[in-house]
Amino acid sequence: MTSPTCKLYKRPFTVCIEGNIGSGKTTFLSHFKQFDNTTVLQEPVELWRNVAGINLLELMYTDPKRYSFLFQSYVQLTMLQLHTYKSAMPYKIMERSVFSARCFIENMKRTKLLEDVEVVVLEDWYDWCIQNANIVTDLIVISYYIYINVVYLRTSPEVVYNRMKTRARKEENSVSLEYLHQLHNIHDEWLYDQTLFNLPAPVLVIDGNKSLEEMVIQFENCKNLIFNKKE
Numbered sequence: 001m002t003s004p005t006c007k008l009y010k011r012p013f014t015v016c017i018e019g020n021i022g023s024g025k026t027t028f029l030s031h032f033k034q035f036d037n038t039t040v041l042q043e044p045v046e047l048w049r050n051v052a053g054i055n056l057l058e059l060m061y062t063d064p065k066r067y068s069f070l071f072q073s074y075v076q077l078t079m080l081q082l083h084t085y086k087s088a089m090p091y092k093i094m095e096r097s098v099f100s101a102r103c104f105i106e107n108m109k110r111t112k113l114l115e116d117v118e119v120v121v122l123e124d125w126y127d128w129c130i131q132n133a134n135i136v137t138d139l140i141v142i143s144y145y146i147y148i149n150v151v152y153l154r155t156s157p158e159v160v161y162n163r164m165k166t167r168a169r170k171e172e173n174s175v176s177l178e179y180l181h182q183l184h185n186i187h188d189e190w191l192y193d194q195t196l197f198n199l200p201a202p203v204l205v206i207d208g209n210k211s212l213e214e215m216v217i218q219f220e221n222c223k224n225l226i227f228n229k230k231e
């Protein structure tokens with residue numbers, strides 16, 4: 001019979017890359033695609049753009065009062081699918097997580113885009129998933145084997161605003177600098193000041209304001225830290 005400890009050994013060491021809209025998470029993921037020991041899971045934006053033919057991401061931005069709850073519910077579901085994705089690789093890198101989905105919900109709560117009762121329903125789902133979907137249990141059960149880490153790509157709102165404008169994703173036309181400031185502050189409260197939500201894992205902060213060449217150097221340092229963890 002396999003002991004629970006042996007089962008834990010077979011789990012991939014999971015890293016979630018977090019940061020504001022346009023902070024460079026996709027570039028970070030691309031860097032890790034070259035390693036054949038790592039499963040790279042990109043955020044399912046394409047799914048959000050085509051829910052049975054409906055672009056939910058676009059609806060959320062064009063009518064946030066009506067569609068924020070629906071959109072965030074679907075985000076939670078699709079993020080859970082990434083968390084529970086089975087992989088035989090020793091490492092798994094995910095773009096965002098159910099944890100950072102809470103940053104968006106928190107902002108929508110503060111700006112009253114979500115009704116109080118909508119927030120309660122989303123948070124109840126969140127709490128249930130955390131307790132039952134086997135996402136962070138390893139951390140809690142065996143504290144000296146850490147199987148999940150968070151990398152925070154900390155980038156100033158002005159920089160992400162310019163990047164977002166350059167990439168010109170059509171749904172994001174209405175995203176203002178003010179909105180990016182709000183999201184930045186919430187990510188900071190959570191991962192930098194570490195005062196907002198419980199931290200799911202140790203956090204590594206990367207300066208996302210740098211040029212691509214400088215970012216690659218930071219990604220390499222980060223890779224060495226991640227790959228050395230398991231040995």
Ligand code: DCP
Pocket residue numbers: 019020021022023024025026027043045057072075096100101102104172
């Ligand atoms: N989004 C949202 N609520 C979430 C997650 C994402 O409203 N819980 C929105 C914000 C963006 C789009 O989805 O408009 C994708 O955002 P991300 O920051 O997750 O991904 P990016 O592609 O912007 O990341 P990067 O540019 O850092 O690669």
